[in-house]
Amino acid sequence: DIQMTQSPSTLSASVGDRVTITCRASQSISIWLAWYQQKPGKAPKFLIYKASSLESGVPSRFSGSGSGTEFTLTISSLQPDDFATYYCQQYNSYPWTFGQGTEVEI
């Protein structure tokens, strides 16, 4: 199975900050990586697919990059609604696997 590791596990930031989260795969997954946002007690929300493609309706302050084994999610200017936990997920091969999550806190 492909292991997904995110860093950091927790990130403290302020409104307006530029925030970057890293996701590493244990083997190459090409560009088959997605990012999700999850708030407490809620379902994940789909943000980015194919490593860098923004899902329709997702604010442009979110962006993704990377390929192979290293990927990043960047929020260019953190907004109050962005405080949440973010997960990466590989869908290069089964079983699909998720990172452990990065909590973005105030």
Place this chain on the structure above:
Amino acid sequence: QIQLVQSGAEVREPGASVKVSCQASGYTYTSYAIHWVRQAPGQRLEWMGWIHAGSGDTKYLQKFQGRVTFTRDTSASTAYMELSSLKFEDTAVYFCARDRGSGRPLDVWGKGTTVTVSS
């Protein structure tokens, strides 16, 4: 709008079974697969497998093989996840999610169903 509506919370004793439903609306149900993902308290998301709503083809995470069954009712646009021989560690929120395909994985999610295994 496109949505997945899941059944309500369940409590079961160890060794019992549970069946969770996921009703789709707002899109052509039989054109996509439905995946099941669970999240134990304080843990990461865990992919369990999928069922194609049209063909009925399934794929399961090996750790659940023999204990989980995905089915669907095309007339009701509903997918089901049944987990048997429940253990305490199966306590989790179970989500269904649509696989849109074309490189877009889980784009629409149900709100989740809490399954508690308790004696």
